[in-house]
Amino acid sequence: MAGLVRPRFYRSPLPLCWLLNVVRVARATAAAETASRGIGAVLPAAVSEKLLERLRGLASKAEAALPEEVREERQQTGLARSWGEHFQTPLSRELLGGDLGEELRALILRADSQAGWSLLGTGRAPVELRRGELREYLAVGEHDAGASPAELPHLAWQDLGTTHAVLAVPLDEGLEIEVRRHSASGATPWTSKCRMGDAIIWRGWDEHRVAAPRADRQRLLLLEWWPPATKPRDDGAESEARVAEALKIDPESAVLALHMAFWQSKPEEARAHFKRALELAPVWDVVAGENGGSLAQ
DSSP, rough: OTTOOOOOOOSSSSOHHHHHHHHHHHHHHHHHHHHHHHEEEEETTTTHHHHHHHHHHHHHHHHHSOHHHHHHHHHHHHTOOOOOOOOEEEEEETTTTTTHHHHHHHHHHHHHHTTOOSSSOOOTOOOEEEEEEEEEEEEOOGTTTTOOOGGOBBBBBOOOOTTTTEEESSSSSSOEEEEEEEEETEEEEEEEEEEOOOOOETTTSSSEEOOOOSOEEEEEEEEOOOOSSSSSOSOOOSHHHHHHHHHHHHHTHHHHHHHHHOOOSSSHHHHHHHHHHHHTTTTOOOSSSHHHHHHHO
């Protein structure tokens, strides 16, 4: 018909399926970044130089108190430079008490609030130190010196049970901590490059691992926090009651579901919790870490 003009549609030089795939990838990437933001948090330069020096002095005091044979063994292991070794030195409540303990307590509450979790309450709400330790990681051997960070080995994935919040304070530069949470679509990782003066926080039941350091001496102060015991006989160890309380806070944690399965005396109840863990993490990496191996069995 005269006078009618056919509409002209814009034809993209790129196939429509390619454009849709780009959109899907962008959405998936954005979703992963949003999810990973809730896994861990960093407070940049939250640890003052004065506090850092106190913590270094505390670490030296704890190492000096070790038996002589332990110190000699560590020295020999360090000379071997075999990756996979890391030293753990317990820190007593006496060392972490007093005004230092109050300063660290204020720091973990601040980190918890910034992460938006409220795992430990606010202000003067009850929160206590479960345990503290100094970790020292060995550098990679000479044959790995030219490797890129992605090619370097990691310690196996591990969780810290029902610890509500982990506060990590690097005493040296260069360590890299990776934390992950499981979901039906896989594990979402969160990575932090440790810088002196930073404070890093994550949930104790989220698995973490540490990449191989490049320097000879890489130390990390690890402090675990949780609410005070609700029962007089609770000595700070893991218990079914502790796992149940943690599950109320984080019912979507596959790690906690797995821990609850281990506490069951009846096979049918254990299977129910194992099934729940698999529902939450059907593609759990059964190679890396003890938890995945347990589910594989």
